[in-house]
Amino acid sequence: MKDRYLDFVNSSFGAGFARSIGLPKPEVLRRHRPDRPEFGGIVAIGAGPSPALFDPLIDVLQSIGMTSVAHGSAEGWLPRANRHGAMSGRFEPHRRDSVASDRVEALIFDATGIADSSELGAIYGFFHDALRSVARSGRVVVLGRPPETRADPRAWTAQRALEGMTRSLGKEARGGVSSNLLQVAEGADIEGALRFFLSPRSAYVSGQVIRIEAASVTRPADWSRPLEGRRALVTGAARGIGASIAGVLAALGAHVTGVDVPQASDALDQTMLAIEDQSPSGGAHAALVADIAAPEAPAELAAALLAMGGIDIVVHNAGITRDKTIAKMTKDAWDSVIDINLSAQERIDDALLAQNVLHDGGRIVGVSSISGIAGNLGQTNYATSKAGVIGRVSSMAGVLRARGMTINAVAPGFIETQMTAKIPFAIREAGRRMNSMSQGGQPVDVAETVAWLASPASAGISGQVVRVCGQSLIGA
Amino acid sequence: MKDRYLDFVNSSFGAGFARSIGLPKPEVLRRHRPDRPEFGGIVAIGAGPSPALFDPLIDVLQSIGMTSVAHGSAEGWLPRANRHGAMSGRFEPHRRDSVASDRVEALIFDATGIADSSELGAIYGFFHDALRSVARSGRVVVLGRPPETRADPRAWTAQRALEGMTRSLGKEARGGVSSNLLQVAEGADIEGALRFFLSPRSAYVSGQVIRIEAASVTRPADWSRPLEGRRALVTGAARGIGASIAGVLAALGAHVTGVDVPQASDALDQTMLAIEDQSPSGGAHAALVADIAAPEAPAELAAALLAMGGIDIVVHNAGITRDKTIAKMTKDAWDSVIDINLSAQERIDDALLAQNVLHDGGRIVGVSSISGIAGNLGQTNYATSKAGVIGRVSSMAGVLRARGMTINAVAPGFIETQMTAKIPFAIREAGRRMNSMSQGGQPVDVAETVAWLASPASAGISGQVVRVCGQSLIGA
Numbered sequence: 001m002k003d004r005y006l007d008f009v010n011s012s013f014g015a016g017f018a019r020s021i022g023l024p025k026p027e028v029l030r031r032h033r034p035d036r037p038e039f040g041g042i043v044a045i046g047a048g049p050s051p052a053l054f055d056p057l058i059d060v061l062q063s064i065g066m067t068s069v070a071h072g073s074a075e076g077w078l079p080r081a082n083r084h085g086a087m088s089g090r091f092e093p094h095r096r097d098s099v100a101s102d103r104v105e106a107l108i109f110d111a112t113g114i115a116d117s118s119e120l121g122a123i124y125g126f127f128h129d130a131l132r133s134v135a136r137s138g139r140v141v142v143l144g145r146p147p148e149t150r151a152d153p154r155a156w157t158a159q160r161a162l163e164g165m166t167r168s169l170g171k172e173a174r175g176g177v178s179s180n181l182l183q184v185a186e187g188a189d190i191e192g193a194l195r196f197f198l199s200p201r202s203a204y205v206s207g208q209v210i211r212i213e214a215a216s217v218t219r220p221a222d223w224s225r226p227l228e229g230r231r232a233l234v235t236g237a238a239r240g241i242g243a244s245i246a247g248v249l250a251a252l253g254a255h256v257t258g259v260d261v262p263q264a265s266d267a268l269d270q271t272m273l274a275i276e277d278q279s280p281s282g283g284a285h286a287a288l289v290a291d292i293a294a295p296e297a298p299a300e301l302a303a304a305l306l307a308m309g310g311i312d313i314v315v316h317n318a319g320i321t322r323d324k325t326i327a328k329m330t331k332d333a334w335d336s337v338i339d340i341n342l343s344a345q346e347r348i349d350d351a352l353l354a355q356n357v358l359h360d361g362g363r364i365v366g367v368s369s370i371s372g373i374a375g376n377l378g379q380t381n382y383a384t385s386k387a388g389v390i391g392r393v394s395s396m397a398g399v400l401r402a403r404g405m406t407i408n409a410v411a412p413g414f415i416e417t418q419m420t421a422k423i424p425f426a427i428r429e430a431g432r433r434m435n436s437m438s439q440g441g442q443p444v445d446v447a448e449t450v451a452w453l454a455s456p457a458s459a460g461i462s463g464q465v466v467r468v469c470g471q472s473l474i475g476a
Numbered sequence: 477m478k479d480r481y482l483d484f485v486n487s488s489f490g491a492g493f494a495r496s497i498g499l500p501k502p503e504v505l506r507r508h509r510p511d512r513p514e515f516g517g518i519v520a521i522g523a524g525p526s527p528a529l530f531d532p533l534i535d536v537l538q539s540i541g542m543t544s545v546a547h548g549s550a551e552g553w554l555p556r557a558n559r560h561g562a563m564s565g566r567f568e569p570h571r572r573d574s575v576a577s578d579r580v581e582a583l584i585f586d587a588t589g590i591a592d593s594s595e596l597g598a599i600y601g602f603f604h605d606a607l608r609s610v611a612r613s614g615r616v617v618v619l620g621r622p623p624e625t626r627a628d629p630r631a632w633t634a635q636r637a638l639e640g641m642t643r644s645l646g647k648e649a650r651g652g653v654s655s656n657l658l659q660v661a662e663g664a665d666i667e668g669a670l671r672f673f674l675s676p677r678s679a680y681v682s683g684q685v686i687r688i689e690a691a692s693v694t695r696p697a698d699w700s701r702p703l704e705g706r707r708a709l710v711t712g713a714a715r716g717i718g719a720s721i722a723g724v725l726a727a728l729g730a731h732v733t734g735v736d737v738p739q740a741s742d743a744l745d746q747t748m749l750a751i752e753d754q755s756p757s758g759g760a761h762a763a764l765v766a767d768i769a770a771p772e773a774p775a776e777l778a779a780a781l782l783a784m785g786g787i788d789i790v791v792h793n794a795g796i797t798r799d800k801t802i803a804k805m806t807k808d809a810w811d812s813v814i815d816i817n818l819s820a821q822e823r824i825d826d827a828l829l830a831q832n833v834l835h836d837g838g839r840i841v842g843v844s845s846i847s848g849i850a851g852n853l854g855q856t857n858y859a860t861s862k863a864g865v866i867g868r869v870s871s872m873a874g875v876l877r878a879r880g881m882t883i884n885a886v887a888p889g890f891i892e893t894q895m896t897a898k899i900p901f902a903i904r905e906a907g908r909r910m911n912s913m914s915q916g917g918q919p920v921d922v923a924e925t926v927a928w929l930a931s932p933a934s935a936g937i938s939g940q941v942v943r944v945c946g947q948s949l950i951g952a
Contacts, residue, residue: 004495030919060769075908117814117818117819117822117861117864118814118815118819120814120860121807121810121811121814122855124802124805124810126805126855127802127803128802128803128807128810130699131803132803144935147867147870147871148870148871152873153868153869153871153872153875154822156867156871157818157822157864157867157868157871158864158867158871159863159867160863160864160866160867160868160870160871161818161860161863161864161867162848162863163851163863164848164851164856164859164860164861164862164864165856165859165860166849166851166862167850167859167863167952168802168847168851168853168855168856168860169802169851169856171851171852171853172801172802172854178617184921207851207952228588234896237831245867266664320772325648326600326604326607326644326645326648327604327607327608329604331597331604334597334600335597337595338593338594338596338597342593342633343592343594346593346630346633347552371640372640373951374648374949375639375641375645375647375683376641376644376647377644377646377647377648378648379485380600380603380640380644380645380648381600382640382642383640383641383643383644384596384599384638384640384641384644385593385637385640386640386644387636387639387640387641388593388596388633388636388637390633391623391632391633391634391635391636391637392633394623394624394631394636395582395623395624395626395629395630395632395636396629397631399629419566429630442889445914471848471948473949474837474949474950474951475685475850475950475951475952476639476643476848476952
């Protein structure tokens with residue numbers, strides 16, 4: 001689905017026209033392209049008192065090849081970077097009259113040591129000086145601690161306050177700049193999350209608060225193919241977001257088994273063949289036709305996957321909508337949406353776990369929705385099912401921890417698909433513009449987020465719901 | 477501040493005009509009036525399998541004088557009600573052609589026994605049949621369990637799914653009908669919360685999920701004066717929301733000490749005098765002029781309150797805004813907002829707790845904001861401070877539990893005050909209409925919610941944030 005408005009205001013004629021009459025001009029977001037380097041340019045570093053993450057930060061920036069400049073608040077950064085043999089310098093704010101391009105690609109603030117509300121001035125100081133200096137499609141990342149891990153209520157409070165800052169920055173920054181808060185537990189590995197949030201892969205993820213726990217992390221041998229050799233199951237893979245998830249997982253090295261219903265078997269075959277064609281090393285991809293809601297589906301899926309040697313990743317993407325206000329909704333519309341979007345996931349996971357089809361260290365990712373968070377008119381069935389997916393994530397995270405497995409959900413906002421193309425114009429335009437990016441997301445934005453959660457490097461991330469919504473206004 | 481549009485479309489000419497051109501017609505919400513009975517009419521009851529709360533529900537309905545009718549899903553309700561000597565009958569859906577007024581004032585669904593997503597059909601069945609039968613300014617209350625108290629992940633998931641249902645119902649119901657979910661722990665007392673959510677006092681509270689824990693609850697001798705004899709401190713009491721909080725607490729029986737800054741001392745005197753005049757039994761109210769952000773304020777407040785015999789209720793309402801995008805925000809604008817809205821609360825509570833000024837069983841209520849939840853453009857300082865208020869509530873709840881104290885926050889959405897009257901027209905109208913009530917709230921709506929949290933009957937409610945926003949679309 002094309003966003004004609006976005007195309008228009010970014011055309012040479014349209015840009016001038018929009019400017020002359022004061023129309024908003026959504027940024028064309030920078031997304032991952034295999035022919036372009038994923039990282040590059042300069043990161044500006046700020047910090048509150050006693051920052052704990054300078055060393056791992058310097059390591060990650062070195063490993064992705066970004067250069068740092070230190071804001072005045074980041075005391076001690078320069079000597080530390082020098083000790084690691086990393087290039088670094090002092091932050092100079094972007095000046096409007098400067099000829100040279102002096103913008104930075106990202107702003108990172110280490111707030112881990114902030115232990116009292118009176119210390120929050122440091123984060124003001126950094127973003128006051130630096131927010132205007134960030135480039136288009138740039139990144140803001142705030143690093144804090146999970147608030148409840150601070151014994152002192154004042155430290156807990158100050159850490160929780162960072163959410164208001166990070167979300168406000170996401171709403172103030174323009175030009176496709178995202179802003180996210182990573183709550184890093186002591187001893188947690190930040191590389192996987194930092195790579196995701198600094199890269200173009202997280203283009204449409206903003207205003208999110210992500211918790212990273214200490215866990216035994218296997219860093220991929222090749223960060224460009226973190227899923228190398230992993231086997232993945234993707235339901236609803238024939239089209240739209242599911243097809244994109246299958247494609248991204250395969251591009252990152254996974255062997256993907258795509259599942260869809262009999263009616264979609266031709267589309268599924270085409271999708272999986274296209275993925276096969278694009279797999280350089282010839283991944284072992286497969287198309288599996290099954291109605292996931294059928295009573296026999298869990299056992300059949302388990303048997304088929306076991307015959308392939310089991311799997312490492314399950315993505316529950318299959319879902320349907322049957323919208324009506326509740327007074328007009330049929331019993332069948334309720335039952336089928338709950339069953340396909342929620343109960344089927346439960347039955348399938350139970351079968352995969354009981355028979356050890358999902359390997360230890362496995363990853364489960366469910367697809368929830370903004371409607372599951374905020375509720376929606378005409379979607380009592382859909383919103384209930386998608387709130388249930390969130391419940392699944394929180395209820396299963398503890399159960400799965402002992403086996404080194406994680407379970408998380410993505411909650412897409414307005415994504416440009418065949419489904420959203422059918423929404424009436426005015427409502428579609430409102431959905432597209434009511435977010436910090438002033439545009440809908442692409443299926444690939446959801447797929448990239450799923451792939452990040454499915455990575456071996458994401459072992460410390462479980463029980464979470466990551467919105468892929470361009471920081472939609474809508475929430476609860 | 478008047479909402480002229482709401483007045484217009486509810487005038488005799490305006491109503492016809494609005495109907496003829498298809499304008500939305502916000503409902504004039506029914507609010508508490510001392511000259512009208514708080515409760516009355518009929519409640520329709522629905523239930524899932526194994527409902528746990530029929531007995532306490534019957535007791536509460538008897539005590540507030542509402543009659544029940546049982547939907548087919550509420551098996552066993554009728555004989556149980558009869559055993560309690562309560563009037564009850566069978567639910568008959570409202571028919572458009574009926575002459576008699578057959579609407580019900582409230583719909584209550586007992587979902588406590590729902591233990592699997594496949595059992596969610598019961599809640600669909602009830603609201604499918606009954607949602608259209610609810611009267612204007614009616615109530616939807618869903619009773620569930622705190623999801624994480626269910627050992628079985630499937631039960632946890634199903635309980636979490638109820639959030640999507642309750643929030644969607646709030647968006648579908650028109651005519652000022654609210655919809656809220658109470659998560660009732662085993663052994664928790666539901667009377668205080670049910671009374672609040674069934675009464676006109678909760679007019680602007682919708683789409684909320686409230687957790688009620690088992691706690692030793694002192695039920696008020698007189699439910700119309702639950703705060704009888706309690707001493708309350710209200711900061712920022714001179715005007716607006718603070719004045720309304722002081723007034724409602726006093727009307728419910730509390731002796732109120734209103735605090736405000738020297739510049740507002742005349743307004744504070746007038747507010748407290750007006751409250752004095754309206755207190756039938758002559759409550760011992762006082763005006764105290766103090767700058768809560770001054771370093772000596774905590775000690776001075778503590779001393780003054782101790783001289784009065786200590787207090788039972790603290791309402792941290794004082795707050796300021798100094799909006800600017802962060803690049804243009806001065807250091808002083810940041811510091812003063814954080815200090816007054818957040819750090820001052822911390823210093824004052826520490827002093828009151830250290831010197832036992834706040835009695836055991838005390839109540840602390842902070843005023844947060846939707847901006848603290850979702851962040852806001854031009855409000856990095858304000859949103860950070862209000863997110864910090866949420867952090868305060870979660871960090872202190874456990875600490876205070878041993879002393880029988882609770883701490884909670886209210887998060888107002890768009891409230892009609894002098895502050896919001898200054899917002900430019902288009903933004904003000906968007907803020908007013910982008911919620912399930914299609915209108916802004918009144919200061920009294922926030923005040924009633926504060927008073928409910930401050931009640932002795934709310935002992936089981938702590939660590940929570942209750943939005944008073946008419947189920948604003950805006951969230952995170």
